[in-house]
Amino acid sequence: MKNASKRQYILTLIVSFVAIVVLSLCTIMTFYKKSVNDTLALAAETVKQEQEYMNSYLNRAVDAVEVTKITVEHMMREGRPEQDILNFLTNESDYYLQDIDAAFTGVYGFINGEYLDGIGWVPDDDYVPQERAWYKAAVAADGQPTLGQPYIDAQTGDILMSVSQLLYDGVSVISLDVTLDQIQAETENIKLNGQGYAFVCDKSGLVITHLDKKDVGQDYTQGEMSALMKGITDNDGEPFQAVVDDKKVTVFSCSIVDEWYVVMVITNEKLYHGIRNLIGYDIGVGIVLYIIIVFFCTRSKNSTDAIMSQLDETNNELTDLNNMVMQAFAKTIDAKDKYTKGHSVRVARYSRELVKRMGGTIREQDEIYQIALLHDMGKIRIPDNIINKPGRLTDEEFSMIKLHCVNGYHILKNINAFPELAVGAKYHHERYDGTGYPSGLKGENIPRCARIIAVADSYDAMTSNRSYRYALPQKIVRDEMEKGKGSQFDPDIAEVMLSMIDEDEDYNMRQVEKMVSNILVVDDEKINIRLIENICKNEPLYKVIAAESGKQAIDIVGNQQIDLVLLDIEMPDMDGFQTLEEIRKITDVPVIFVTAYKDYKLIERARQMGVEDYITKPFLPIVFLETLYGVIG
Structure with a gap:
């Protein structure tokens, strides 16, 4: 019996040991695969981030050339003399260098048969612009901006690159020299946990920047690096294995502006060194730790659940805060227009419904x-004065209105976590037929989010009140939407909006707020009432109704539609607080105290009773009006 018990004990130990070993091996194998995948993904993401940075950096130069090209072509069409164009290039060169980027060293070009240089460089007599690489590259690109092959400046020793573009006459070319020192510096910093090296090359294999500057200018299609270069072009951005200096390496690459590659090379030994060490350590201590892990697992789970609950709560609070901030921004925007309050929220609501009906996910909505x-x-x-002009805008005023697209883009463009905020702001007035602004984009070349907002925005413009009219009848709105399909609007999106209109039998999708708000002024001193009436006389959206006592105010509130009450505190028979209590029994209309009392305790008491604001006499008219608008719009 004793021997049988011992055998059972030993068997249990053996089975338990085998179970632990099998479990550990399975865990280690899974961990190894995931760690390898995570490491590769992290490395690829590192290169991807550098690609985005370099794309952005080089695209700034491309944008600068395109902006300069537009002005130069305009001057050429006007027949302006070469000296005017040269002066412009000189000013642009100085502007780019001083205000945009010190790497933009100068604008020059071959224009109307003459070489013009914005930094004043005068070429030798035998200098032929048409034979220069920058000119040939621009001609070959046939009107598209192109990056020239980098070269070393003979005077400064800097690595330079020309961004060039052919002008409308098919002969003239404008070009911008850009130093690549910043790209070189960025290349030197590309590593994964301090390991590996990086370089940038063009599609011909010419090394443009490299951690080891001695390799700059080398042709990687030749020699040992040729296999690596072939792998870069063949794998189209996917990581691949290669051999460099008799060592196995993993290569990560991304295309830059469709003309260059940014490449990171790490030896496999260094790439997976940490993983292998960790696996060896896990095998050594796995069995010992397993028992401890089981013991602490439940306790850890309870602690983790508590932490996750707190994190969820915090995340919800952050989401709510973000939504409140966005709503505050929208309210700030709509505050510019006295007649269409709530416009941004309505456009957002219509846009969400459009995306929902087009099959968009909750996140996309x-x-x-x-x-x-x-x-x-x-x-x-x-x-x-332009936003709220009651009559027809002049051409100059309408041009000012058009600027809001560009203004919005530049205000929002640095929100890198949500770039489509800037995209929607800039392009929502583009038309499907290409006649919109600011860029004249056409068809599906217009970003999808902007096409959706364009439909929702135009719909709300027709269904909102204006200084000169109320919301249009629903049939007219529908006819205009039908008429705009394929010209002003994306026809598919417009069709979805038409279905929404058809389902809205009671015409609820429109601005329902009244054009004029009734403001009840309660004050026992007539001079104060007359003062407020005088302040509001030029505000067509506010109608002032007077009451000289709390009792009279209660009667008016009970019999008329009142949108805001301005209530004095010190009044005979019934003071402001007592009047407020009685009003609250009838309606929850917003109330503002207007009083000479300057006592924070009274302000706090008013706040606790739900008073919207507290204006102390004497007050500035502009402060008074802003308070009114802040409460009722």
């Missing part, structure tokens, strides 16, 4: 809502 919420961000820089 939320994203378009936020993009549409800030589509008019640029209006905060448009003068109020």
